[in-house]
Amino acid sequence: MINLREIILGALMDIVEEEQYSHIVLKDVLEKYQYLDKRDRAFITRVTEGTLENMLQMDYIIERFSKVKVENMKLVIRNILRMSVYQLKYMDSVPDSAVCNEGVRLAQKRGFYQLKGFVNGVLRSVARNLDKVEYPSKEKQPLLYLSVTYSMPEWIVKSWCELYGFDAVEKICKDMHEEKPTSIRCNLDKTEKEQIIESLKEQGIQVEQSPYLDYALGIRGYNYMKAVLAFKRGWFQVQDVSSMLVSEIAAPKWGDYCIDVCAAPGGKSLHLADMLHGSGHVEARDITDYKVRLMQENIERIGVINMSATLQDATVFDPESVERADILLADVPCSGLGVIGKKADIRYKMTPAKQTEIIKLQRKILDTVWKYVKVGGTLIYSTCTIGAEENQYNVKWFLENYPFVLESIDPYICDELKGKTTSAGYLQLLPGIHKSDGFFIARLKRVK
Numbered sequence: 001m002i003n004l005r006e007i008i009l010g011a012l013m014d015i016v017e018e019e020q021y022s023h024i025v026l027k028d029v030l031e032k033y034q035y036l037d038k039r040d041r042a043f044i045t046r047v048t049e050g051t052l053e054n055m056l057q058m059d060y061i062i063e064r065f066s067k068v069k070v071e072n073m074k075l076v077i078r079n080i081l082r083m084s085v086y087q088l089k090y091m092d093s094v095p096d097s098a099v100c101n102e103g104v105r106l107a108q109k110r111g112f113y114q115l116k117g118f119v120n121g122v123l124r125s126v127a128r129n130l131d132k133v134e135y136p137s138k139e140k141q142p143l144l145y146l147s148v149t150y151s152m153p154e155w156i157v158k159s160w161c162e163l164y165g166f167d168a169v170e171k172i173c174k175d176m177h178e179e180k181p182t183s184i185r186c187n188l189d190k191t192e193k194e195q196i197i198e199s200l201k202e203q204g205i206q207v208e209q210s211p212y213l214d215y216a217l218g219i220r221g222y223n224y225m226k227a228v229l230a231f232k233r234g235w236f237q238v239q240d241v242s243s244m245l246v247s248e249i250a251a252p253k254w255g256d257y258c259i260d261v262c263a264a265p266g267g268k269s270l271h272l273a274d275m276l277h278g279s280g281h282v283e284a285r286d287i288t289d290y291k292v293r294l295m296q297e298n299i300e301r302i303g304v305i306n307m308s309a310t311l312q313d314a315t316v317f318d319p320e321s322v323e324r325a326d327i328l329l330a331d332v333p334c335s336g337l338g339v340i341g342k343k344a345d346i347r348y349k350m351t352p353a354k355q356t357e358i359i360k361l362q363r364k365i366l367d368t369v370w371k372y373v374k375v376g377g378t379l380i381y382s383t384c385t386i387g388a389e390e391n392q393y394n395v396k397w398f399l400e401n402y403p404f405v406l407e408s409i410d411p412y413i414c415d416e417l418k419g420k421t422t423s424a425g426y427l428q429l430l431p432g433i434h435k436s437d438g439f440f441i442a443r444l445k446r447v448k
């Protein structure tokens with residue numbers, strides 16, 4: 001018999017304790033167990049993602065009923081408690097007795113016989129008294145309130161509140177917990193949008209129109225992406241609207257040579273190639289063989305003829321690329337705090353010290369690649385984060401040190417997105433404020 005909770009525990013151990021990426025771990029688990037019933041796969045996904053999304057809140061609850069601090073518990077035990085408390089609080093369809101019994105069984109199965117009484121005691125206390133837990137006050141402890149309510153580390157909500165204010169930050173945090181459809185970009189060079197929609201609906205998949213871009217759709221109700229016919233035929237690419245806006249703002253012209261220096265998994269590069277309608281060329285670069293293979297798989301699935309995937313470290317200068325690019329995409333590695341809604345574990349892995357190192361890397365990449373842009377050409381700087389340090393401050397630093405100016409992005413975006421900064425040359429998208437991931441995009445022109 002397959003024990004679903006054992007699968008979930010294994011995934012949580014890999015993500016939380018081994019610091020593997022949640023979206024990769026869950027994808028691998030679902031591929032391994034693709035033969036399971038759709039309901040079982042949904043349970044694995046729900047409990048794994050739900051536990052991660054609410055982990056700080058789960059820790060807060062556990063510590064109301066345990067004399068041992070969560071950080072001092074055995075790694076297996078604390079993750080059994082987290083996933084079990086998540087089920088007790090958020091999954092009414094699962095009986096409390098089943099949750100408690102399964103938690104104890106898991107502890108025993110992992111060899112912690114001496115701790116089964118501890119696990120049983122904590123879980124049954126939580127089950128009896130969950131509605132009596134007192135949470136931090138929104139008025140008296142606003143940062144702790146945001147941190148516990150939305151499982152967001154205090155240092156993150158503190159920096160966001162300084163930038164955007166409490167009310168906006170609560171909207172951002174709340175939005176990151178809401179279930180959303182999978183965002184896809186229709187490959188209109190392959191077929192018409194209507195045909196893609198028809199094919200999806202024939203497989204029982206729900207389809208809705210996404211905001212800002214006509215060729216962007218949201219889909220729900222599929223079981224396994226690689227089994228979706230329209231995906232196998234290369235008719236669409238999984239990609240958030242915010243990411244699609246990067247290529248829209250780049251606005252490639254017929255025959256342009258484009259270089260994407262940090263391209264994997266290749267969504268923006270594929271979009272540029274689509275917009276070039278088979279003309280010009282898009283060179284998608286990344287740092288590892290795995291990432292290059294991933295991009296090559298997408299190129300072959302879609303059948304793109306004007307794009308190549310290349311192994312190239314963006315921090316290592318390539319003299320052959322000097323003044324070669326009409327458009328250069330620098331979608332640099334970042335803290336990723338704008339996509340917490342899709343990758344819940346990012347918030348726990350990031351620290352102020354790590355963010356400082358990331359900013360150094362971002363600037364090193366920009367210092368290396370700016371010469372690849374032709375005079376008069378375009379450099380698009382983008383990140384999937386929402387703090388000023390990695391976004392506006394980096395652009396300011398770049399403009400002070402290199403021969404570039406910001407260009408208005410108003411000609412390339414819909415009226416709904418136009419604002420104070422877009423005419424100046426950049427757009428900061430915020431979850432809960434905009435209908436997308438958190439994303440930053442700046443358009444810069446090389447002037448000499």
